[in-house]
Amino acid sequence: MVSAFRALGDPARLEIFRLIAAQPAPICVCDVVDHFHLSQPTISHHLKVLRQAGLVSVSRRGVWAYYAANPHGLAALQESLEELTPLRLSAAG
Amino acid sequence: MVSAFRALGDPARLEIFRLIAAQPAPICVCDVVDHFHLSQPTISHHLKVLRQAGLVSVSRRGVWAYYAANPHGLAALQESLEELTPLRLSAAG
DNA sequence: CAAATATATAGACGACCGTCGATGTATATG
DNA sequence: CATATACATCGACGGTCGTCTATATATTTG
Numbered sequence: 001m002v003s004a005f006r007a008l009g010d011p012a013r014l015e016i017f018r019l020i021a022a023q024p025a026p027i028c029v030c031d032v033v034d035h036f037h038l039s040q041p042t043i044s045h046h047l048k049v050l051r052q053a054g055l056v057s058v059s060r061r062g063v064w065a066y067y068a069a070n071p072h073g074l075a076a077l078q079e080s081l082e083e084l085t086p087l088r089l090s091a092a093g
Numbered sequence: 094m095v096s097a098f099r100a101l102g103d104p105a106r107l108e109i110f111r112l113i114a115a116q117p118a119p120i121c122v123c124d125v126v127d128h129f130h131l132s133q134p135t136i137s138h139h140l141k142v143l144r145q146a147g148l149v150s151v152s153r154r155g156v157w158a159y160y161a162a163n164p165h166g167l168a169a170l171q172e173s174l175e176e177l178t179p180l181r182l183s184a185a186g
Numbered sequence: 187c188a189a190a191t192a193t194a195t196a197g198a199c200g201a202c203c204g205t206c207g208a209t210g211t212a213t214a215t216g
Numbered sequence: 217c218a219t220a221t222a223c224a225t226c227g228a229c230g231g232t233c234g235t236c237t238a239t240a241t242a243t244t245t246g
Contacts, residue, residue, distance in 0.1 A: 002102075003102060003104075003107075005098050005099075005101040005102040005107065006098075006099075006102030006103075007102075008098040008102075009095075009096060009098040009099030009100075009101075009102035010099075010203085010204075011096075012204080012205095014096075014098065017177065018177065021177050021178070028222085028223095029222070029223060029224095030221090030222065030223085038204095038205080038206095039205070039206060039207080040222085040223075040224095041205080041206070041207080041208095041223090041224075041225080041226095042204070042205055042206070043223095044223065044224055044225085045204075045205085045224090045225090046204090047223095047224095048224085048225095060223095062212095062213060062214075062222090063212075063213050063214070063221065063222045063223075064222065064223085065222075065223060065224090069177075074174065074177065074178055077174060078171070078174055078175075081167065081170060081171055081174065084110065084111065084114050084162075084167065085114070085167055103233085103234075105234080105235095121192085121193095122192070122193060122194095123191090123192065123193085131234095131235080131236095132235070132236060132237080133192085133193075133194090134193090134194075134195080134196095134235085134236075134237080134238095135234070135235055135236070136193095137193065137194055137195085138194090138195095138234080138235085139234090140193095140194095141194085153193095155192090155243065155244075156191065156192045156193075156242075156243045156244065157192065157193085157243095158192080158193060158194090
């Protein structure tokens, strides 16, 4: 298991997540693979990390796996960021 | 140079940043060292990474180096998070 | 200048990570 | 059942990372 920060820390994974998050509807793995110069197993590996970090979710239909950004994961990340925000900021704002 | 996500991806570094961000005033390295079971060079290394990621800033006074959370770094991180937030969320909210 | 303290840098080492090709698993089609 | 397609898992390999000890670089004090 890996933290959301760690998951987004890898450039390839950040780009993959960006692609998924930018979609209006879930995107299938084959389409993700087409967007990068990375092997299908590598993409699959990165998707697993993003999944375990709670950043994306999967739904299978037939042979395809559709990935979508997980709103809860992003919200949790933003909350943990706000916890990190120094008190001086809240006091000033 | 390392991204802010990557910088906060390491557990030790996240804890160090938490400590610094929780202080009402800049904290010196020796005090940071006292809070962890890590060698002084290791702490120094992590501080350098946080610095390069734009998350903390240093100010030297005499022999001491005082570290503080960099508001701009956190703000930038929050902005990049908002960019990642799927459109469905903004539409729904 | 010598000694002590605070911090940074250098170099090394083991562990972890990203990547790949090969293979496994499941679903659809003929 | 045989074949094709989509995706996941396995095993390996090179590079990166976190950690340490040793050392360098100030700065203060006597």
